[in-house]
Amino acid sequence: MMKVAMVSLSSCLGCQMVFLDLEDYLYSFISENQVCYAPFLVDVRSFPEVELTLVEGTVRNGDHFRRAREIREKSEHVVAMGTCAVYGGVQGQANRFPRAELMRRRFGKEAGFEDEPQAVRRILPLDSYIAVDAYLPGCPPPVGLLRSFLELALSGNLPTREASTVCSQCRVSSPPLPQPGPRRVTEQAPLAGKCLLEQGYLCMGPLTRDGCGAECPSRFGVPCTGCRGPSQAMLVSPSSDPKGETVRRLSRSTAKRPGEVESKIADPPHSFFMHCLAEPTLRRRRPEGTSPFIFREGER
Template identity: 30%
Template sequence: MKLRCGFFKFTGCSGCQMEILRLEDELPPLLEMIEIAYWPMVTSKRWEENLDIAFVEGSVSTPREVKEIKEIRKRSRHLVAFGECAITGCIPSIRNFMTQSEAEETVYEHTDWIESIKPSEISEYVRTDISLPGCPPHRNTILEVIKAVALQRKPHLKHHSVCVECKLKDNNCLLTTEKRPCMGPVTNAGCGAICPSLNRECEGCYGPMSAANASSQSQILAEIGLSMDDVKRKFRKYAGTTDEYRKEAA
C-alpha cells in the first residue's frame, strides 16, 4: 500500500517544497511508493484522509497556523519538521530580536489587519517525529526520510559538523588558513559542504550540529576580526532562538 503523504506550508519561502520537485529522475519511481494526499503547491486536491507522513515547511507565526499544526499532528502518523524554518524558526525568527510592533510597523503601513505572533519552530506547539535539517534540506535526505518511514526504521541523518564533510572533500580550511568567518564547525552536516567546496564560507543553513560549541565559535569569529554585532548576526541568521545559539545571538 502506498504511503499517504501531505505537504504543508507555514511561514517560509517554499524552498523546501521546491526541493522535492527538483528530484526529477526520482519522482516517477517515488510516486509508485507514495500517494500525494495533499499538496497545494502541485494539486488542488483537498485534504480529506489521515496521513502516514506530513511534511510541514515553515515556522508557526499566526494563530491560524497554531490551530492548523495541532490538526496536522492529530491526523498524521509521522510529522516531519521539514527544513530549518520548521525546526529552528530559521530566517523568520530573526524577527524575534525586535518587538512585535517594531516588526509589523517596519513592513506594513496598516498593522490593524495583521494577525501575527512570534515565529516559532513547530515543536513549540506539537511533538514532531523527524527533523529534516537544511534551508532547504538536500533532496537525498528527503528520499531517506520517505524510505525510512516505508521500512519502519529511523532515518539515517547526520548530526556531526559540516567540517567533517569539508575535510572529506579535502578542502582548504577557510576559517583556519584564510581567517574567513565560516560557521562550519557548529553547523549540522548534510549538504556535502557545498559552500566551502565553492570557496564560500558556510553560513550555517543546516542549523546547529549536535552539541555545538557556540561560545568557542563566537570567540574564534571575534579573534579573526568580526565585531561583536557581526558575530551576533552570524548566530541569528538561521537559528538565533535555539538553545544552542541563543546566548551568542542575544
C-alpha cells in the first residue's frame, strides 16, 4: 500500500477526469492504496506527507507556488502529470502578452479585482519551481498510458526510458501523389487512412514524443498538435527548429517552395507545439534536455 496524492494547480482538471475513465482499475487503485489527498475523491483540507504525488496544471500565481513547494517538501516522489505540468500547456500562450493586455482581452478595459493573488511573470513548467521525479505528458494522458504508469509507479519502479515519435505509432499510409496545402481539416476532410502531413495538413506527429498511440491521426483523422511535447531528438539537438522542420516536410509533400508553404501558415504560435511555449528548452537549449525520463505505454 502506498500513500498517494493528486493535486491540481492552474488547469482545466482534465487530467483528473482521466482517473474516472480508469473504471474498474480506479476501484482497485483506491482499495489497494491510501489516497491521502485528492479533491475529486476525498475531502481533506491540509496536504499530508505522502509517498507519491501527481500534480497537474501550472504555477500561475503565488498561491500555486506555495502549494508546489509544500507538495515537494511533503512528497517522496513528485510526478508532473499532463502537458500543463510538464511543458506549461496552452497557458504558455500567455507569455506572448503583457499581463495588462491579457486582462483587457479577457475581461474588458474597466475590469478590476479585489484580493487578487499575485500572478507570476511567466508561465513555466513545474520543474522550473520544484524538483520533479517523473513526467507523464499528454492533454490529457491516455487512459491506458495512465494505468500503465500507475502500475509501475505503485510498484516502486518509476519508468526510465525515452520515447520515439507519434509517427512511429501511427497506422496510416502515404498518398501516392503530391497534395495541395498547407490546409486545415476545417477546409476539407482528409482521406481516411492516409498520412495527414503527406496530404498537406499541418501535423506535428514527426516531431512529437510518442506514447499516445497516435490516436488523433490514426483513429480520428485529426492532425497531431504536439500535446505530448517534442521528441527526444528535438530536445537534444542544438539546431532543431520545429517550425522549419515542419515547413520542409510540408514542402516535400505538397511540391511547393518552403517560402510559399510558410506564408500560408497564418498562426505559428498555435501551429507549432502550441502546448509547449512555456518550456525553456524550446527557447533556450539545455544540454540535459527537459527531463531525466518521460514515460510511454508498454515499458517495463
